[in-house]
Amino acid sequence: MITDRLPALGVAPVELTRGRRLLSRVLARPSLPALVGLVVVVVVFGIQAPALLTSGGLAGVLDVAALLGIGAVAVALLLIAGQFDLSIGVLAVASSLVTALLIEYAGWGAWPALGGSLAVALAVGLINGFLVVNTGLPSFLVTLATFLVLQGTSQAGAEAVAGSARVAGLEEAGGWDSASAVFGATMQIGDGRFRVSLVWWLAATALATWALWRTRFGNAVFASGGARRAARQLGVPVRRTTLTLFCLTAVAGWLIGTLALIRLDGVQVGAPGLAVAVDFVVVAVIGGCLLTGGYGSAIGASVGALLYAVARQGITLAGWDPPWFQALLGVLLLVALLANGVVRHRLKMVPRS
Structure with a gap:
């Protein structure tokens, strides 16, 4: 065999094996393609639009x-x-509308209203999860139906109660100042205003990363997506894990809506469309998650979000036509899908030790 001749030729097969193993492990990192793309996009738009690299551009x-x-x-x-959720975007609008209506028309304070809207969001998450785990219906279709229900209900509810698509004038509510300190604080650095949403994002990323890699819950998440039937046979709580995950996406939608509500001192109910709902999935895929499940990371999703934001702001600051952003996003998604396929293949080749 050729490997038997390697020592005579002065080749170190052990070192070659270690090199391949290291390469495989590097390529198997979910966030690597998005990180490379982020560097490229920053360089390109840093040259095209230098304002992107200022404190204002960074903010x-x-x-x-x-x-x-x-x-x-x-x-x-x-x-x-191995699941989808297309309802998170419209849930953000719906939950913030519930908060606004409870404050403006029910006379609730800011914190009780936020608690009420959080309960509504969790109920939606539980319904999504319950339908998925008990009916066997694809989560894509279940959450698409939820998206349509929430979108129509929000628009009709706002018109029926408030008489318009906008509910404002919430700053007089009790507890609004303290809620603003938690969800609406800002810090001025140079010519850029940095918002507290950045802290919430970093906290969510850190918590999700810890949960995925350091807890039994994280093991159950990977097992549920990688081999669901085998996971059930081994006693992994797949149903409970799925329900928990849908509740977490509901909480994330509520948090997004709350941050926007506090920032705008009100809510504008519109028709966000499926494009907004799909953006979260696109960003997660760009960040290294596979649509087939069992692979991905929270850090990769955050890098994908940063890549998305740099491309969007860079195109605006560079003076390009806005449709170029959609074209670039499509290219990034295609590259991510191809890269993820290669990375997944390399991951299967990594020796287990």
């Missing part, structure tokens, strides 16, 4: 990335478990 990028990243991290956990 704009992080502002976009934070809200998107909170949702993408929650969606990434679901994707790793």
